[in-house]
Structure formats: structure tokens, C-alpha cells
Amino acid sequence: MQEVFVNMGQIRVLQTSGILTTVGLGSCVGVTLHDPVAKVGAMAHVFLAKSRPERDPNALPGKYADTAIPALISQAIAKGARQERLVAKLAGGANLFANLATNNLSIGAQNIEAVIQQLNLFKIPIIGKDVAGNHGRKMRLFIESGIVVVTTAGQESIEI
């Protein structure tokens, strides 16, 4: 089966079959969209919450939550998905190093919050998530079934 890797800041879409995989989500958030009827699946690997056009003008749309979610939706639609059928799942947003948090909310937590806010804006239901904590994750979306498998080092994989 075709397996496509989604690196930091990237968005990838597959149709009919295959697996979208992102390895090593730390404070980044992996977001998947799935249309069970059209069998279209999309994944984004979100790096930070808010885009910074002045400092990072040529950023990939998938890098920041506020640009990633609209781009993820339109790329899924371009492959035949319908917005009203899309469902979302999230993984990541951890805080591996406690000393990284410079204020009350860790960057991982800020990323989760920003992604959820964007999905709510587009009225896309979040039907599964495995987020926060202090460990890295691997996330895989199986296009045919819409199942997302999340793996944590040294632990059993879980389905969300």
C-alpha cells in the first residue's frame, strides 16, 4: 500500500487508498480530515499556531494553524471531498521539555487550541484526538477506513 510521509509544515491528500503518515509529532499537531463517502483523506503537520507574514512571508500554508486548516479543507475538496462530510482527528501538541514553556500555556497547547478554533470556524466535527502530555507521537491515517492509528514510543498503538 502507498504510504506518504507528511513532514513539518506540509499538507498531503490521498484518494481511495493508502496511508498518510507523520513521524515524531512533538509540540507540532497532526490534523487529518476524512470524507468517508468520497474516501478522501488529508493530513497537515502544523508547526505553530499563528502565521507571521512579516517574519516568514513565504511559509508553506501548512506550517501555521490559521493558514493550514483552510488550505487542508480546500485541498481535500479539490480531490473530491465535500466539506459537510469532513470529519477531523488530531494528535500531538505535547510538551516534551517542561522548561520550554515560557508562559502558562505550552506551545503544544497553543497549537492544539488554534487548530480546534479553526476547525470550529469551518464547522468540522472533531471525532477523535490524542493530544497533550509529554511524549512524542506517530500518526497514520488509513484512507479507505478513515481510521487513525497513534503510536507512542514504548507503548501500544491506539486507534482514534
Add this chain to the structure above:
Amino acid sequence: MDAKLDFLRELGNIGASHGTTALSKMLHGERLTLVVPEAEMLSFSELGNFIGETEEIVAGVYVRMTGDAEGHMAFILPYPSAVTLANMLTMGSDTELTEIGKSALLEVGNILITSYINALSALTNLTLYPSVPDIAIDISAAIWQSILVNAEIADQVTLIKTIFTTPNKIELSGRIIFLPTEAGFAKIAEVLGLEEF
């Protein structure tokens, strides 16, 4: 560009040799060999490939550098090396990292990184402070990514990496990473009279 990278390699060399000397002393004189430091300027999309898709487990000690110049520093060891080093420090013979082993690694990583920062400070006359250190044991990509996210990388990142190994027949190797912020790098270059970069 080449001159800038040369300069960065030299910084890495000075910093890392102070760091590994400190480490060597703690290991009762166990000799550590430094591989020539690598300095790289990578774009955001190149970083994805650099981090890779491997699921290797590593131990990473992270320290943020603040003061006149800011940056991010990490001491990263493959898991088997982390176990070896922890055993050497605690006189243990464990096959996995224990809580005591982890805190020994945290302490050693802290000393090594602080020595690196002190060397930079002495070289530049800049006041540089290390933050409180922390340690994580996880997939290599997740550790790297967390550091890069925290550094809020924009389009490009300068990375100075020094690898060390030991000539003896034990499994011990690791990396010392220095990731100056753009402003932090400019400041260091400026005080050393390298404005032309």
C-alpha cells in the same frame, strides 16, 4: 557564506571541546573524541528531511540560552549511548534508563552545555545565561521538532552540530547542538568583528 560557516564551525569547536572536557573529567578521564563540527544553514523544508522519518529513540537535554545573544542548545544521545553514559556516571549496570540514570544524564548534559556557553561567553565577552535544563527520552524527530518549534524557526535556521565518540570499545556517541537565533548569531558575529557576514 563559506566564511560564515567556517566561523560557525570554529565556534562549535571551541564550545564543544570545553563541554566534552568537562564531560571527560566526570567520566574519570575517559577520552572523548570530537568529530569536526558541522555548521549548516538549512531552509525550513530542508529541515523536514534533516530530521528524517526514522523512529530512533534518543535522550535529549535541552537548555535555552538567553542574555546578550539568544539561542537553543541540546545534547542528544542515541538510547544505547544514553544507557552507557548513565551507567558510567552511576556505576550501574542497567540495560534501560532508570530515574537515577536520567537525572545523572540531565546533570551531565547541563554541565556540558553550560561549559559550551561559558566558552562562547569568554570568547565574545557577551553575558550569556543558560536556562534550567530538562531531559526527554523520545523519538528523535519529536525531540528535534520540539526544539525547532520552541525556536519558532521562520524560513532558515543555522545549526552547529558537533559529534563526539570515544576511542575505547564502548558504545558512546552523541551530538551537541547549538542553534543561535538570527539576532543572536548577528550579535556574536558583530562583537567578533565579522559584520561582513
